[in-house]
Amino acid sequence: MSCKNCKSELDTLNNFCSECGAKVVRERITIKSIIQNILFALGWDSNFFVTLRHLLYKPHVVFKEYANGTRKKYADPFTFFAISLAISLFTFNQYSEKFIEMSTATNMQQLETMDNESLSVDKNESKGLKLLGFDSQEEFSIAIMEFQLKYYNIISFLYLPLFTLIAFLVFRKPYNYGEHLVFNTYISSITTFIGVLLFVFSLFTGINILLYATFVTFFYYSFVYKKLYELSLGKLILKILKFVFILLLFVIVFAVIGFIVAMIVSKI
Numbered sequence: 001m002s003c004k005n006c007k008s009e010l011d012t013l014n015n016f017c018s019e020c021g022a023k024v025v026r027e028r029i030t031i032k033s034i035i036q037n038i039l040f041a042l043g044w045d046s047n048f049f050v051t052l053r054h055l056l057y058k059p060h061v062v063f064k065e066y067a068n069g070t071r072k073k074y075a076d077p078f079t080f081f082a083i084s085l086a087i088s089l090f091t092f093n094q095y096s097e098k099f100i101e102m103s104t105a106t107n108m109q110q111l112e113t114m115d116n117e118s119l120s121v122d123k124n125e126s127k128g129l130k131l132l133g134f135d136s137q138e139e140f141s142i143a144i145m146e147f148q149l150k151y152y153n154i155i156s157f158l159y160l161p162l163f164t165l166i167a168f169l170v171f172r173k174p175y176n177y178g179e180h181l182v183f184n185t186y187i188s189s190i191t192t193f194i195g196v197l198l199f200v201f202s203l204f205t206g207i208n209i210l211l212y213a214t215f216v217t218f219f220y221y222s223f224v225y226k227k228l229y230e231l232s233l234g235k236l237i238l239k240i241l242k243f244v245f246i247l248l249l250f251v252i253v254f255a256v257i258g259f260i261v262a263m264i265v266s267k268i
Helices: 031-042 046-057 059-067 077-094 096-112 116-121 123-131 137-150 152-171 177-205 212-229 233-267
Strands: none
Touching (some): 046 177, 059 177, 077 096, 077 152, 077 177, 137 152, 152 233, 177 212
């Protein structure tokens, strides 16, 4: 028996070629083997389900063990995140019109909870929308959702370093930025799965509960860091307020930059 890649002689008991290192393939290609190879390449093995289960009820244990070097029993955080994004993107694209419709309705509902008077008389906001080429807030919201859906994976990965930076600034030691990045990658994976479940529930029941995705994300994030840092309720609230304050600063900075860019583009 010879290796089909380098033609070297093989022992019948060998699983790998001693010359080129190629795996010795004895089975024919089947649908089952193709699916198994794809799932293995994506990291979808028993570790995936172990990681998913543990992240739901004891995420702090996963984080501490992973940071301390116990990693073989857990799925790689970035592979885990990529799988969650692939599932969510497939689901949202399958029902893209419904997703945009529900998301827009959620955004408009959030706006309606604000001061109605200020929204109706804010001429600067109307002028800003006109400059960007939109006639209404709803039209602008639809355009935002279409953009987010189109570049969903890229935007999701870009959010990671930003939220990790804020978490690092708020919680800091004993974990460094890289360890916080791993934690936030796992957290984003779980909240992405939760978002998919809420969307599917809304899709089949006709009850739009996507509004609660933000609250679920907030609750899970708080739960994880409370457990990880063993914080009292009072200390957790202070950390949350600090997190929100830093996040708002980033939002204001990005909004100002976006407005300046839009003004420059409109004059070209």
